[in-house]
Amino acid sequence: QSALTQPPSASGSPGQSVTISCTGTSSDVGGYKYVSWYQQYPGKAPKLMIYEVSKRTSGVPDRFSGSKSGNTASLTVSGLQAEDEADYYCSSYAGSNNLVFGGGTKLTVL
Amino acid sequence: EVQVLESGGGLVQPGGSLRLSCAASGFTFSSYVMNWVRQAPGKGLEWVSFISGSGGGAYYADSVKGRFTISRDNSKNTLDLQMNSLRAEDTAVYYCAKGRLNWNDGSMDYWGPGTLVTVSS
Numbered sequence: 001q002s003a004l005t006q007p008p009s010a011s012g013s014p015g016q017s018v019t020i021s022c023t024g025t026s027s028d029v030g031g032y033k034y035v036s037w038y039q040q041y042p043g044k045a046p047k048l049m050i051y052e053v054s055k056r057t058s059g060v061p062d063r064f065s066g067s068k069s070g071n072t073a074s075l076t077v078s079g080l081q082a083e084d085e086a087d088y089y090c091s092s093y094a095g096s097n098n099l100v101f102g103g104g105t106k107l108t109v110l
Numbered sequence: 111e112v113q114v115l116e117s118g119g120g121l122v123q124p125g126g127s128l129r130l131s132c133a134a135s136g137f138t139f140s141s142y143v144m145n146w147v148r149q150a151p152g153k154g155l156e157w158v159s160f161i162s163g164s165g166g167g168a169y170y171a172d173s174v175k176g177r178f179t180i181s182r183d184n185s186k187n188t189l190d191l192q193m194n195s196l197r198a199e200d201t202a203v204y205y206c207a208k209g210r211l212n213w214n215d216g217s218m219d220y221w222g223p224g225t226l227v228t229v230s231s
Binding site for chain 2: 038052104
């Protein structure tokens with residue numbers, strides 16, 4: 001149950017696009033279509049943004065999109081806004097009723 | 111409105127025990143898996159355990175297997191986590207999180223505010 005690999009930080013200016021990667025193995029990200037993305041503000045609970053790789057939860061702006069290629073999933077935030085500054089975590093089903101999270105990425109809006 | 115609210119956190123000595131509870135409302139509790147996820151201070155999220163809607167299936171991360179026990183009471187809409195043989199590395203905010211489905215694909219759509227467990231002498 002090793003954690004998925006995310007870059008510790010990412011940044012972009014308002015209006016730009018930024019992509020956060022989430023790398024696993026064929027036993028988790030690469031083996032299933034069950035990758036989720038969560039947004040977390042400091043001191044708050046995580047919020048589900050994306051599930052099943054690319055499906056947005058109700059109310060999530062379409063500026064947020066998810067994709068996957070091989071063992072790497074990605075979250076892209078287009079048209080960056082100040083309110084997007086937060087921590088982002090990926091998670092994946094890892095078989096045998098196991099789940100694994102990524103280490104998290106701090107997104108800074110410059 | 112869906113709500114989940116944890117309770118039971120606090121300070122406990124290494125080797126001690128603690129029982130966390132989660133009260134749920136606003137949805138058909140027995141129809142969804144429920145999870146415990148923790149976050150050590152300044153660290154990332156770590157999945158701890160989940161339980162099926164019926165309570166018949168319970169699953170754990172390797173880091174807590176044999177020490178923690180998850181359970182649910184569908185008549186009271188409550189979820190519990192019994193934590194034994196606690197270690198310093200169990201110190202974290204513990205979140206109760208509702209699964210989006212009736213099986214666990216890893217997506218959790220409602221989370222409580224969390225309860226802090228501190229393991230220290």
